[in-house]
Amino acid sequence: MKLEKDAPILIVGLGLMGGSYAIALKKKGYTVGALTKERDSVEYALEQGIIDYGGTEPTAELVGSAGLVIFALYPRVFVEWIERYQHLLRPGAVLTDVTGVKTAIVYTVQAMLRPDLEFIAAHPMTGREVYGVRNSTDRSFPDANYIVTPTDRNSEEAVALAKELGRELGFARVSVLSPEAHDEVIAFVSQLAHCIAITLMTCNELERLEDYTGNSFRDLTRIAHINEEMWSELFLLNREALLREMDLFSAQFARLRTSLAEGDLAAMKEIMRRSTARRDLFDEVKPAEPEESKSC
Amino acid sequence: MKLEKDAPILIVGLGLMGGSYAIALKKKGYTVGALTKERDSVEYALEQGIIDYGGTEPTAELVGSAGLVIFALYPRVFVEWIERYQHLLRPGAVLTDVTGVKTAIVYTVQAMLRPDLEFIAAHPMTGREVYGVRNSTDRSFPDANYIVTPTDRNSEEAVALAKELGRELGFARVSVLSPEAHDEVIAFVSQLAHCIAITLMTCNELERLEDYTGNSFRDLTRIAHINEEMWSELFLLNREALLREMDLFSAQFARLRTSLAEGDLAAMKEIMRRSTARRDLFDEVKPAEPEESKSC
Numbered sequence: 001m002k003l004e005k006d007a008p009i010l011i012v013g014l015g016l017m018g019g020s021y022a023i024a025l026k027k028k029g030y031t032v033g034a035l036t037k038e039r040d041s042v043e044y045a046l047e048q049g050i051i052d053y054g055g056t057e058p059t060a061e062l063v064g065s066a067g068l069v070i071f072a073l074y075p076r077v078f079v080e081w082i083e084r085y086q087h088l089l090r091p092g093a094v095l096t097d098v099t100g101v102k103t104a105i106v107y108t109v110q111a112m113l114r115p116d117l118e119f120i121a122a123h124p125m126t127g128r129e130v131y132g133v134r135n136s137t138d139r140s141f142p143d144a145n146y147i148v149t150p151t152d153r154n155s156e157e158a159v160a161l162a163k164e165l166g167r168e169l170g171f172a173r174v175s176v177l178s179p180e181a182h183d184e185v186i187a188f189v190s191q192l193a194h195c196i197a198i199t200l201m202t203c204n205e206l207e208r209l210e211d212y213t214g215n216s217f218r219d220l221t222r223i224a225h226i227n228e229e230m231w232s233e234l235f236l237l238n239r240e241a242l243l244r245e246m247d248l249f250s251a252q253f254a255r256l257r258t259s260l261a262e263g264d265l266a267a268m269k270e271i272m273r274r275s276t277a278r279r280d281l282f283d284e285v286k287p288a289e290p291e292e293s294k295s296c
Numbered sequence: 297m298k299l300e301k302d303a304p305i306l307i308v309g310l311g312l313m314g315g316s317y318a319i320a321l322k323k324k325g326y327t328v329g330a331l332t333k334e335r336d337s338v339e340y341a342l343e344q345g346i347i348d349y350g351g352t353e354p355t356a357e358l359v360g361s362a363g364l365v366i367f368a369l370y371p372r373v374f375v376e377w378i379e380r381y382q383h384l385l386r387p388g389a390v391l392t393d394v395t396g397v398k399t400a401i402v403y404t405v406q407a408m409l410r411p412d413l414e415f416i417a418a419h420p421m422t423g424r425e426v427y428g429v430r431n432s433t434d435r436s437f438p439d440a441n442y443i444v445t446p447t448d449r450n451s452e453e454a455v456a457l458a459k460e461l462g463r464e465l466g467f468a469r470v471s472v473l474s475p476e477a478h479d480e481v482i483a484f485v486s487q488l489a490h491c492i493a494i495t496l497m498t499c500n501e502l503e504r505l506e507d508y509t510g511n512s513f514r515d516l517t518r519i520a521h522i523n524e525e526m527w528s529e530l531f532l533l534n535r536e537a538l539l540r541e542m543d544l545f546s547a548q549f550a551r552l553r554t555s556l557a558e559g560d561l562a563a564m565k566e567i568m569r570r571s572t573a574r575r576d577l578f579d580e581v582k583p584a585e586p587e588e589s590k591s592c
Contacts, residue, residue, distance in 0.1 A: 198571035203548035214421035228568035252499035272524035275494035
């Protein structure tokens with residue numbers, strides 16, 4: 001099982017992420033098809049040359065020729081699609097996805113799947129605050145991580161294929177995690193981050209904030225422009241892990257508050273030192289050392 | 297009272313911000329001097345041509361010629377400097393600063409200042425996670441806000457001068473707030489944002505996070521690389537306002553947690569919609585409308 005240039009790859013759901021995959025795969029010379037609800041998106045993608053063929057109806061003709069099918073749908077829409085249309089898929093086809101939560105999806109899909117199909121889940125950790133195929137781009141892939149989340153039901157070949165797809169798409173790093181480990185990490189680095197940004201954006205009524213904000217606040221709240229349909233679904237599908245991370249965050253925030261209220265400079269500095277040390281792991285180029293005189 | 301090209305501007309404290317001011321002012325043709333602790337910083341700045349003269353000792357010769365003196369020091373170091381060296385300043389000199397908190401500093405300095413000097417406070421809302429004159433740049437100024445914070449003791453002329461300085465430095469927007477209003481805004485958009493970033497960075501012990509993070513997490517925690525000496529001082533100098541903002545944040549975070557725990561989709565979506573609407577005020581170019589099929 002390998003990614004073949006002559007077997008078409010079908011993308012189901014031609015939104016921002018589906019479109020971005022199409023762009024990246026076309027550049028590498030793959031034949032790319034698309035199935036999506038909006039006629040307009042298909043026409044746009046054909047005009048732009050980011051797909052080779054496409055349609056808005058799940059027909060045997062459109063769906064049955066693909067060896068690899070990539071689902072770029074909302075989680076529940078994805079599960080419904082499998083229920084209703086998996087009979088159209090070619091025997092031996094491999095399915096993958098881009099869904100942001102795994103435990104709640106992967107086992108469900110694998111359990112309902114025809115035995116002659118295989119679903120290997122993956123999560124491209126990239127996104128933007130804009131929507132739709134017209135905003136598609138593969139520019140962010142070389143800075144982003146791609147996580148493959150196999151289960152006991154997956155073959156080694158399918159895992160290898162998913163990893164190869166991540167590399168062909170141009171992601172900076174391709175890793176493998178269990179669905180459970182993925183969801184724990186995602187609850188922290190993605191979902192909690194979004195919870196914080198939307199809380200920050202809605203926690204007071206100060207007016208004309210936009211006149212007085214620095215870049216740190218803009219960075220911190222970039223993701224506060226949020227698609228409420230998708231994210232409320234993702235939060236609920238990963239509720240237990242996210243609640244755990246929210247509670248860890250709240251407990252540490254309370255510790256910082258106490259140290260400030262008590263004027264405990266040593267405790268505040270200790271939290272800040274740990275923060276700096278841990279944040280440094282994220283940057284390849286380390287900032288220079290502090291000097292004496294500077295401002296904020 | 298106007299910014300004069302032939303009267304030298306003295307920068308006290310040639311760190312990241314002092315150096316960045318020097319770069320911007322030299323570009324505009326001003327004569328720029330510097331007083332700073334590190335001999336090395338003076339030599340570097342002279343070599344790079346970002347100052348015209350400089351020294352490490354507060355002498356009448358170095359300090360006494362400037363009509364405008366910009367203090368780019370830690371808050372307490374700034375106050376100490378005024379106590380010890382204000383006798384060196386030229387009669388009629390105007391003093392300004394870059395300090396990130398105002399109420400705790402402005403009134404103190406104004407109360408101790410010689411009657412023939414005037415201190416008009418200002419806050420350039422920009423910063424980086426790096427330090428020192430070698431990292432100085434005025435690149436971020438055109439994206440940042442500059443806030444002048446006058447009191448009853450300030451003359452209209454000095455306020456006008458401070459605003460002119462903000463414009464000459466190239467800031468995107470120059471505004472005027474009372475020290476108290478500034479500190480309330482800053483407690484929210486800057487200090488609370490830093491509290492959140494360092495809490496996020498220290499609230500759990502997940503390993504190898506850096507392998508699995510998306511760009512949102514990196515953006516959210518960019519400021520988690522923090523100078524603990526400066527920020528613990530700034531937090532304490534604005535303690536009451538910051539505690540109020542921390543409590544507003546905690547209360548709203550708890551509401552979001554409850555809506556998730558109870559599976560209250562409507563409440564979650566409502567918070568997200570308000571977040572998106574408010575965040576949109578920060579962006580001049582609005583993102584496109586959502587479509588049907590997309591992933592995260």
